[in-house]
Amino acid sequence: MSANKKTVFVLNGPNLNLLGTREPAVYGAHTLADVEQMCVEACGRHGFALRFHQSNHEGALVDWIHEAGRLHAAGELAGVVLNAGAYTHTSVALHDATKGTAITLIELHISNVHAREAFRHHSYIAAAAKAVMCGFGVRGYALAIDGLAGM
Numbered sequence: 073m074s075a076n077k078k079t080v081f082v083l084n085g086p087n088l089n090l091l092g093t094r095e096p097a098v099y100g101a102h103t104l105a106d107v108e109q110m111c112v113e114a115c116g117r118h119g120f121a122l123r124f125h126q127s128n129h130e131g132a133l134v135d136w137i138h139e140a141g142r143l144h145a146a147g148e149l150a151g152v153v154l155n156a157g158a159y160t161h162t163s164v165a166l167h168d169a170t171k172g173t174a175i176t177l178i179e180l181h182i183s184n185v186h187a188r189e190a191f192r193h194h195s196y197i198a199a200a201a202k203a204v205m206c207g208f209g210v211r212g213y214a215l216a217i218d219g220l221a222g223m
């Protein structure tokens with residue numbers, strides 16, 4: 073990585089590895105690999121380096137947020153785009169990891185969670201996030217990276 077290139081972490085939580093086949097009427101037909109390519113292109117437009125990850129395990133997401141926090145402390149982090157999936161609605165740990173590392177984090181959802189089941193209407197992460205995006209489909213990932221570039 074060049075001396076002054078900042079990094080964007082794009083982190084994806086449970087079941088997002090199923091994108092493309094999982095409820096396409098809700099999440100679309102693009103795969104997670106398609107989303108990664110969109111993020112590569114968006115980061116390229118802004119001169120960011122990209123770290124793109126997915127895990128079905130809450131602790132793995134916490135660990136990546138901690139790693140992003142270390143880059144933040146070194147002045148090397150542009151920010152984090154987190155689609156925590158269902159952990160959005162359950163995870164105090166992800167809230168605390170975000171607050172505990174002082175990172176710039178954008179909470180992202182492919183769907184408009186506020187137009188869906190009531191249990192999706194609360195986020196444990198939003199109060200620790202710089203911004204929240206939902207409902208733009210997978211385009212939201214590139215839009216979130218564009219948003220980080222403007223911060």
Ligand SMILES: O=C(O)[C@@H]1C=C(O)[C@@H](O)[C@H](O)C1
Nearest residue numbers: 087155157158181182183192
């Ligand atoms: O829209 C999305 O990207 C989010 C993805 C999930 O897997 C759900 O559990 C969330 O409730 C919504």
